[in-house]
Amino acid sequence: MKILVCISKAPDTTSKIAFSAGNTQFDENGVQFIVNPYDEWYALVRALELKEANGGNVTIITVGTAGDDSVIRKALAIGADDAVRIDAEPTDAYFTAMQIANYAKENGFDIVLTGKETINYNGSQVGGMIAEAMDLPFVSLAAKLDMNGNTATMEREVTGGVQVVQVNTPFVASCAKGMAEQRIPNMRGIMAARTKPLNVVAPASVDMLTSFVSYDTPDAKSSVKLIDPENMDELVNLLHNEAKVI
Amino acid sequence: MILVYVNSDHGIGKSAMEVVTYGKKLGDVTVVTAGGASDADLAKLGQYGASKVMIDRNAKADDAQQLTRLVATAAAAVGAKIIVFSNDLVAKAVAPRLSVKLKAGLISGAIALPEMGSDFTCKVNVFSGKAFGNVKVNSDIKIISLLPNSIQPELTGADCAVENFDGAVGDIKVKVLETKIPEGEIPLTEAEVVVSAGRGLKGPENWGMVEDLAKTLGAATACSRPVADIGWRPHHEHVGQTGFAIRPNLYIAAGISGAIQHLAGVNGSKVIVVINTDPEAPFFKAADYGVIGDAFEVLPRLNEALKKFKAANN
Ligand SMILES: Cc1cc2nc3c(=O)[nH]c(=O)nc-3n(C[C@H](O)[C@H](O)[C@H](O)COP(=O)(O)OP(=O)(O)OC[C@H]3O[C@@H](n4cnc5c(N)ncnc54)[C@H](O)[C@@H]3O)c2cc1C
Ligand SMILES: Nc1ncnc2c1ncn2[C@@H]1O[C@H](COP(=O)(O)O)[C@@H](O)[C@H]1O
Numbered sequence: 001m002k003i004l005v006c007i008s009k010a011p012d013t014t015s016k017i018a019f020s021a022g023n024t025q026f027d028e029n030g031v032q033f034i035v036n037p038y039d040e041w042y043a044l045v046r047a048l049e050l051k052e053a054n055g056g057n058v059t060i061i062t063v064g065t066a067g068d069d070s071v072i073r074k075a076l077a078i079g080a081d082d083a084v085r086i087d088a089e090p091t092d093a094y095f096t097a098m099q100i101a102n103y104a105k106e107n108g109f110d111i112v113l114t115g116k117e118t119i120n121y122n123g124s125q126v127g128g129m130i131a132e133a134m135d136l137p138f139v140s141l142a143a144k145l146d147m148n149g150n151t152a153t154m155e156r157e158v159t160g161g162v163q164v165v166q167v168n169t170p171f172v173a174s175c176a177k178g179m180a181e182q183r184i185p186n187m188r189g190i191m192a193a194r195t196k197p198l199n200v201v202a203p204a205s206v207d208m209l210t211s212f213v214s215y216d217t218p219d220a221k222s223s224v225k226l227i228d229p230e231n232m233d234e235l236v237n238l239l240h241n242e243a244k245v246i
Numbered sequence: 247m248i249l250v251y252v253n254s255d256h257g258i259g260k261s262a263m264e265v266v267t268y269g270k271k272l273g274d275v276t277v278v279t280a281g282g283a284s285d286a287d288l289a290k291l292g293q294y295g296a297s298k299v300m301i302d303r304n305a306k307a308d309d310a311q312q313l314t315r316l317v318a319t320a321a322a323a324v325g326a327k328i329i330v331f332s333n334d335l336v337a338k339a340v341a342p343r344l345s346v347k348l349k350a351g352l353i354s355g356a357i358a359l360p361e362m363g364s365d366f367t368c369k370v371n372v373f374s375g376k377a378f379g380n381v382k383v384n385s386d387i388k389i390i391s392l393l394p395n396s397i398q399p400e401l402t403g404a405d406c407a408v409e410n411f412d413g414a415v416g417d418i419k420v421k422v423l424e425t426k427i428p429e430g431e432i433p434l435t436e437a438e439v440v441v442s443a444g445r446g447l448k449g450p451e452n453w454g455m456v457e458d459l460a461k462t463l464g465a466a467t468a469c470s471r472p473v474a475d476i477g478w479r480p481h482h483e484h485v486g487q488t489g490f491a492i493r494p495n496l497y498i499a500a501g502i503s504g505a506i507q508h509l510a511g512v513n514g515s516k517v518i519v520v521i522n523t524d525p526e527a528p529f530f531k532a533a534d535y536g537v538i539g540d541a542f543e544v545l546p547r548l549n550e551a552l553k554k555f556k557a558a559n560n
Binding site for chain 1: 308335338345347352372379382419421424425431463481488496507513517519532535536547555
């Protein structure tokens with residue numbers, strides 16, 4: 001079983017979000033980068049578990065620049081066999097997805113996994129786009145994935161509940177909470193990661209359909225109005241007459 | 247021409263009214279939908295501004311590949327330049343596929359109407375609600391996936407025509423074995439009021455007071471991540487950076503410290519009420535109203551006060 005896991009770089013969840021160059025660029029000053037949590041905790045770990053149970057190979061792929069290599073090595077330390085970096089700035093989801101789809105088509109994978117979404121741009125776009133570009137079924141927001149031969153049984157989130165679905169390989173799925181438990185890389189993994197193959201591939205020529213032109217940060221809240229814990233009638237009164245939300 | 251996809255399988259929900267209202271502000275709206283909704287229900291979308299509803303009763307409302315073909319066929323049929331979805335779980339599966347199929351730029355998580363000057367740009371939530379971005383779309387056809395609760399539904403017209411439509415939806419590759427949707431619960435992402443609690447509640451046996459308050463308010467319930475992780479509450483209630491992002495009118499948080507990852511999922515809420523014993527809890531900095539006190543006393547007291555208010559105002 002050949003599994004491709006899409007990994008993206010994301011700012012650590014505690015990062016202060018600020019912008020530079022007249023609010024047109026994310027300010028990376030002092031920001032720590034991590035593997036996007038959904039990609040690492042759920043997609044990658046589940047792929048490794050499937051490999052451990054059924055044999056096969058887990059390749060990770062990133063569309064990014066050389067600055068992403070340390071994040072890629074981290075994912076290798078958790079246990080992926082090899083890595084591919086498509087050497088381009090991933091500014092547009094369509095551009096990113098088409099690069100991954102091209103690589104996946106040429107190299108033949110049984111399963112392509114992505115995270116639910118990136119925690120910086122939150123598009124939840126790349127997985128579905130890869131599936132369409134490869135004309136494959138896509139199971140979005142899978143919280144469980146079990147394989148039996150070539151058939152996958154998955155549980156996925158639907159509005160207000162869950163759905164159990166079945167699909168044959170090849171397919172694309174995006175992975176959400178429930179799929180697996182986070183793994184902490186051990187020393188052996190970290191050492192091994194240094195020598196695992198990381199293939200840098202030139203990007204295909206693809207149009208960009210969207211671009212971020214500027215950013216804003218939300219207005220700071222005016223200071224909190226404190227209410228006496230004994231006097232909840234006052235809170236109700238404020239919510240009704242001042243905030244007008246009840 | 248504006249094409250709006252609505253989910254009508256479980257009746258016409260608030261998000262459907264929102265996207266039709268949104269589309270109407272951009273131009274003449276045709277609605278496309280799949281599944282088994284009644285003509286009478288669908289015709290009501292005319293009241294929010296739709297000129298016409300097209301339904302393909304052979305398409306399965308939960309198959310992303312079929313829905314993609316349906317919306318693409320409908321877009322070609324009406325010559326749509328803008329296609330609008332509600333950014334729910336269906337849109338997250340369908341809109342990206344459609345973007346590739348039509349080579350149309352996708353704006354996901356829009357929170358406002360687009361600017362349509364020389365550039366077509368739209369404001370979206372990024373960094374899990376910690377910032378906004380303005381996205382420019384370069385393609386001829388644009389797809390917008392609107393975050394729920396970003397616009398108020400407006401009644402502007404009368405019932406409209408409902409037509410059967412053949413979306414050339416093709417076969418299904420993903421077999422649905424079972425769908426489990428608990429009856430009668432308000433979907434968290436659509437709820438206007440959300441009551442949420444965290445580790446400060448000490449154990450799952452204490453959630454009765456949260457549920458009671460939610461019931462009085464007609465609210466959905468939510469929780470912080472550790473609470474879902476230890477299994478006190480179901481995963482689908484987990485809000486924050488790694489859970490659901492919500493933007494209700496009113497968010498009431500009890501016994502939640504207000505870690506940055508929690509705030510990321512809730513700071514789009516219009517009004518935030520925080521109940522916490524610790525005056526230094528970071529959540530107070532993000533709150534509109536704060537109650538420094540014990541949730542075990544404050545929640546029941548607030549519930550009583552609300553009941554009294556409701557009785558007096560009915
Ligand atoms: C990568 C990453 C992603 C994360 N994603 C999320 C996410 O999506 N959502 C999320 O919620 N968290 C997330 N977290 C976890 C987050 O950092 C916090 O640990 C978590 O939000 C804390 O939950 P809590 O407020 O319920 O618990 P605590 O931090 O333990 O806070 C409990 C609060 O209850 C108060 N309290 C105690 N007793 C009472 C009482 N009787 N009455 C009133 N108040 C009381 C305390 O003063 C305290 O402020 C993430 C963390 C990481 C590292
Ligand atoms: N630059 C990238 N390289 C590789 N995979 C990516 C990249 N960006 C996004 N992905 C994958 O696509 C998923 C959804 O991303 P997004 O559409 O940006 O929310 C992520 O969880 C990753 O698995």
